[in-house]
Amino acid sequence: MSHDAPVINEAYRIYVRILRRLHQLEVAGQAQSPEAAELESQLEDAWEPLTSDQRESVAGLGSDLNWIRRGLPPRGTPKEKVQSEDLKAVQRAIQANRPREVLWRLRHCAAAMPQAELARLRGDAWAKLGEHETALLFFEHATRLDPTTGSLASIALDAIGKADPQAR
Amino acid sequence: MPRIYRTMKRADDGLPVVEATARGLGVRVPPDKRSDIDIDGAGNVILNGRGMSVAEHWRHIFPGMIPARLDDGHNGARGSNELHCWRMGEGPFVVGPLADKLELIMKEYARKSGLVVPSGPMPVQAFQDALAATRGQWIEDES
Numbered sequence: 001m002s003h004d005a006p007v008i009n010e011a012y013r014i015y016v017r018i019l020r021r022l023h024q025l026e027v028a029g030q031a032q033s034p035e036a037a038e039l040e041s042q043l044e045d046a047w048e049p050l051t052s053d054q055r056e057s058v059a060g061l062g063s064d065l066n067w068i069r070r071g072l073p074p075r076g077t078p079k080e081k082v083q084s085e086d087l088k089a090v091q092r093a094i095q096a097n098r099p100r101e102v103l104w105r106l107r108h109c110a111a112a113m114p115q116a117e118l119a120r121l122r123g124d125a126w127a128k129l130g131e132h133e134t135a136l137l138f139f140e141h142a143t144r145l146d147p148t149t150g151s152l153a154s155i156a157l158d159a160i161g162k163a164d165p166q167a168r
Numbered sequence: 169m170p171r172i173y174r175t176m177k178r179a180d181d182g183l184p185v186v187e188a189t190a191r192g193l194g195v196r197v198p199p200d201k202r203s204d205i206d207i208d209g210a211g212n213v214i215l216n217g218r219g220m221s222v223a224e225h226w227r228h229i230f231p232g233m234i235p236a237r238l239d240d241g242h243n244g245a246r247g248s249n250e251l252h253c254w255r256m257g258e259g260p261f262v263v264g265p266l267a268d269k270l271e272l273i274m275k276e277y278a279r280k281s282g283l284v285v286p287s288g289p290m291p292v293q294a295f296q297d298a299l300a301a302t303r304g305q306w307i308e309d310e311s
Contacts (some may be wrong), residue, residue: 044232062245070236
């Protein structure tokens, strides 16, 4: 595993932007649309110039977005394999303000966590990385999963809206 | 011979489909706008570092080409489940001869990704034939 921050350059941003748009199309039931096909080609082109660290990072985001659409990953770590120490490590990474490590550990622990909480923590981590539009997707999902405890996500949404109006 | 991975469709005989597409054993050629190689006026492959994409492991392949059923929460797999992961060879993933008329080179940006290219000047069909000739050496491996 690597918690090193990849270089966030234009190539990285382009890939993330296309991936996010594809996700939105798939959520809207437009996975087979001409726009989705064109974006899929663009995504493949955008993959080429990425470094190994950047690829690892955007692949992780890809899985996180897959989870919003499809639920837990078919080859993810099963709930019974997640140890209490793994969950404590998530908390330590949060307290130490290491959002990349938080994201990685959440991927490992996903099956053993309340899913609305998982969505909110992913949103928090992406927001801390400055990826506000990405964070928004997870906060919205948190609210969908559990409207009664979505208030924290709503607060985060408002904060993002104030900090980055483009993200709303 | 280096060990390489590629995702491809599976034919009825349990081996990769030979096909000049991104999902088969072969390369896309001009005028396909997503061509994998360039061809000169005589129909020969231009040796300019382009070829059939492969990787050190299937986990390093573009996530859009990894079947979605293999999503492990980290690899972003989002590809068609018609695709299967295949490997060929047993050696380290380094530049060098790969098979008859073929060699492996590395991609510029990501060292875990490479390209299978002609080992010398040849017509495009000879390159496709050389790729197809490796068909029996590919083993399905999604571990």
